[in-house]
Amino acid sequence: MGILRFLFNIPERLPDRKRIQILEASLSLLSVRIDHLEQALAFATFPNQDTRSRLNHVIGQYLTIHLHDFVMQGMLLAVADDSLEIEDDRQQRILIPTAKIISITYDSG
Template sequence: MMGILRLLFKLPDRKRIQILEASLSLLSVRIDHLEQALAFATFPNQDTRNRLNDVIGQYMTIRLHDTIVRGTLIAVADDSLEIEDDQQRHILVPTAKIISVLYESGG
């Protein structure tokens, strides 16, 4: 790193600016790539939310890290699912805790 800085300081200003602009451009592309990867990796992503919205009203089994929740899907939010269990209790399930969702696909 120090070698690169020494080299930059020995170069003429115009060349230094070109190198810094190229570095900035590469960093910008990398940030865009990482933001896209994060958006894709976030659960539930938009495609998953759309699929879950299509099955609102269906009975499902949700496996969490430490338990299983069974019931009817009532609502889908960005960070949780609302389920009505067999005793008609409404349960908010944080999506960060979900390992899997099982339901009967209609069709």
């Protein structure tokens, strides 16, 4: 809110040219801040692009997935933006929401 307050509280006694320069500088700073926040959000989202890429390389391997409530084990079948699909020892396909995942361990099988 401080930036918006600053943007709209430019003293009227300043020449128009100076007020425009202040507004342009403020807009530039705001744009940089938005870019920074978007990058931080993309990095904080699980799984981010790097994590999805690493998981795609281990499709077909046995994993142990630690969730908030319990542990799931099985072969990784697919990686989506918001879930992982595994097949457990009883050949059941299970979708695990990534929001529930605490950690993933790669097992030898």
